[in-house]
Amino acid sequence: GAHTRVDAVVGTTLAGPARRGEVLTDVRVLGPRLAESAAGPDARIVPIPLADAALMDVLRPGDIVDIVAAPVDEMTEAKLIATDA
Template structure:
């Protein structure tokens, strides 16, 4: 009883401290604890599980050319940030043809390379990629990968008095590659466009190009 009626100076000092000082101290202690926990989690994370070696462009790349070992390098990237289809094995990339320009450091994915995965992503299951050699090569400078086009020809001339009529061989083809003009040449006679189509339409286009001139109309 006597102690409660005559408190010590220290007791008087601590009892007079306002509540907000206790709140600030508690918040500081909690913040310090979170920082410590974050540091521990970072130190204990498994770098091999969080990062993956994937194939990236070693320098700026142009489309239509087979990739070499000098074009690709492996680079360690965060696994969670990788796009679907990122290539982890350079052996699967070297020798493949890139379908669009790529900047240095860009991740190489399966749909950026000529193959069944690209055809499927562009034109659906069981799709095919067919080369189209155009009678009007100027069109090759106008179309780009991703453009949707129709493949058109004309009826064979059976009667000079009847004008030739256009025939749509395939509709809704997706351009996946336009070959570049060879350096030092002005003519584009060797250039082609690769388009993705369902298998039946692709075969019809391929057969027609053997005997008739064709062109494209752009959607």
Template sequence: MLRETTPRPPGPRDRRRRRLVRRWLSAGLSAGAAGVAVWALSPPAPQTRAVLVATRDLPAGAALAEADVHRVQRPVATVPDGALDPASAAGAVLAGAVRRGEVLTDTRTTGAGLLAGQPPGTLATTVAVDDPAVLDGLRPGARVDVLARTDDPVTGLATGAERVAADVVVLAVPATTASGGLLGPAPAGATGSVLVAVDAPTAADLAAAAGRTVLALRAP
């Protein structure tokens, strides 16, 4: 027959072991609760965005090359307005000097080059326009003819006009205030300069005709 054994009452060593176990469990629970509280109160990681930063001091007029910039991640809240998109900044020309470590923005560049896609040797040349209505109707990419008024060398009276440039593309148009703005309506006779893409001989002809040019917009 099996004899029943009476449980031995816990001794001092058993009581010490139980107290240690309870302390360990309490410490573990406290640490776990503290970790959960810290995790709950910690702010989420900030959202970042890729920007281009100059790797060295760069002068105005420099065309950006791969070695001139590197791509870094910055918190969105710290990224300046107009920061260049790394995917479309190749070949952009600097409009002003840039310091090493500076984030590149649209105000520091002229974009991917006003003459991007134009034939080799093409020049960007200004043509004065003294008619605000013509300026209002122009947009980059429009095709225009440039006429030059001819004058009688003796009397100075206008005798006609000759075509100086034909079917040239407009690269840039100045902002006008004809519709009203901070400065009010544009004054009568206000002059603006339109940037057009021409070859070198035509650029020379336009320079010689400065002050006598008229812009004629071509139909699409």
């Protein structure tokens, strides 16, 4: 539901852009309810630093991605960490 107290959202992070005057609901701010509503009860949202800042122009809140760990050297293969994340 909609947040009715300012202190409930102060210091939180929005899940995406918001307009002035927009009603903030439990799924508009990052938190366990957002992950659950998007991907199920065991879902989590975690920050992943991206080396290439240009990727931020491609990814949007709600996008589904696969996460791959880069190989540590040329002899090691990349490792699939998560799918449909």
